[in-house]
Amino acid sequence: MKLSLGFSPCPNDTFIFDALVNKKIDTEGLDFDIHLEDVQTLNNFALEDRLDFSKISYGVLPLLLNTHTLLNSGGAMGKGVGPLLISNNENITPSDVNNLRIAIPGKNTTAYLLFSFVYPNAKNISFYVFNEIEAAVLSGEVDAGVIIHENRFTYKEKGLHEITDLGAAWETKTKSPIALGGIVASNRIPKPIMGQVDQLIAKSVEYAFSNYPAISEYVSCHAWEMSEDVMRQHIDLYVNDFSKDMGETGKNAIETLVGIYQQMNPSFRTTPPSHLVPASVVPFLPKTV
Numbered sequence: 001m002k003l004s005l006g007f008s009p010c011p012n013d014t015f016i017f018d019a020l021v022n023k024k025i026d027t028e029g030l031d032f033d034i035h036l037e038d039v040q041t042l043n044n045f046a047l048e049d050r051l052d053f054s055k056i057s058y059g060v061l062p063l064l065l066n067t068h069t070l071l072n073s074g075g076a077m078g079k080g081v082g083p084l085l086i087s088n089n090e091n092i093t094p095s096d097v098n099n100l101r102i103a104i105p106g107k108n109t110t111a112y113l114l115f116s117f118v119y120p121n122a123k124n125i126s127f128y129v130f131n132e133i134e135a136a137v138l139s140g141e142v143d144a145g146v147i148i149h150e151n152r153f154t155y156k157e158k159g160l161h162e163i164t165d166l167g168a169a170w171e172t173k174t175k176s177p178i179a180l181g182g183i184v185a186s187n188r189i190p191k192p193i194m195g196q197v198d199q200l201i202a203k204s205v206e207y208a209f210s211n212y213p214a215i216s217e218y219v220s221c222h223a224w225e226m227s228e229d230v231m232r233q234h235i236d237l238y239v240n241d242f243s244k245d246m247g248e249t250g251k252n253a254i255e256t257l258v259g260i261y262q263q264m265n266p267s268f269r270t271t272p273p274s275h276l277v278p279a280s281v282v283p284f285l286p287k288t289v
Contacts, residue, residue, distance in 0.1 A: 011231045016204060016205055017201070042056055046064055052189055075242060079178065082165060086134075086161060087144040098121045104145075150230055191285075
C-alpha cells in the first residue's frame with residue numbers, strides 16, 4: 001500500500017522520518033509518497049485534506065477536528081521550545097509591540113497562536129514563509145518578526161535581538177508544555193492503518209536516536225547550508241520523548257491549546273466555553289488500535 005506523507009525539510013522532521021521513508025526499518029509493506037513543504041503549506045494541505053498523513057501546526061488543529069485524527073508519535077512538544085519575537089532594534093520593548101509591523105510564519109501556525117495569545121492587540125500582521133522573516137526584519141520591511149526552527153539558533157549572529165520568548169510566556173500563563181506540531185491522519189484512512197503508521201513512526205524515532213549524534217545524509221541534504229552543530233541543536237530542542245509518544249501529558253497540553261484557541265476564536269468553538277476542551281473533542285488515535 002502506498003500512502004502520502006507530508007513533513008517539513010527541517011532537521012527535526014527529517015530526523016524523525018528518515019528511517020521510515022528510507023526503509024531503514026521494516027515498513028511492513030507500506031510505501032510512502034513524500035511531500036516536503038514548509039509548515040504553513042502543510043497546514044493548507046491538511047485543510048484541503050490532500051494527504052493521507054501530515055505534519056501540522058497545532059495552531060490549525062481546531063479546524064481539523066472533524067476531518068483528521070491525531071497520532072501519538074512524530075510531533076514536536078516540550079518546554080523551552082517556543083517561537084521568539086525578535087527585532088533589529090535592541091531598544092524595542094514588549095510595550096512597543098502593539099504598534100509594530102510584525103512578520104508571522106503563517107496564519108494557521110502555532111507561532112501565530114502563541115503570538116496572538118501574548119499580544120492580542122497587535123494588529124499590523126503580515127504572513128511570511130518562516131525562513132524569510134529574518135531578512136524582512138533586517139531590511140526594515142517589518143519592525144519585528146516571529147522566528148521558529150533553526151532561526152532560534154542563528155538570529156543573534158545576524159545582530160537581531162529578542163523582544164519576547166513567546167513560548168516562555170505561554171508556559172508561565174498556562175503551566176503547560178508547548179504543543180508545536182503533530183502528525184495527523186486523514187479520516188479517509190482506516191484506523192488499523194493509522195495505528196500501523198503511528199507505530200512505524202515511533203520505531204523510526206527510536207532508530208534515529210540509536211544512531212545519534214551522527215547526522216544522516218537525509219537530514220543534512222535537506223538542511224540548506226546549516227552546520228552540523230545547528231542541526232544537532234535543532235534536533236535536541238524539538239525531538240524528545242514526546243516525539244515517540246505524546247502520552248497523557250502531551251494530550252493535556254494539546255487540549256489546553258485547543259481550548260485557548262476556541263476561547264480566542266468563538267466562531268470555531270465546538271464546546272461550551274471552558275479553560276480546557278474535554279479529551280473527547282480532540283480526535284486522538286488510541287494507543288492500541
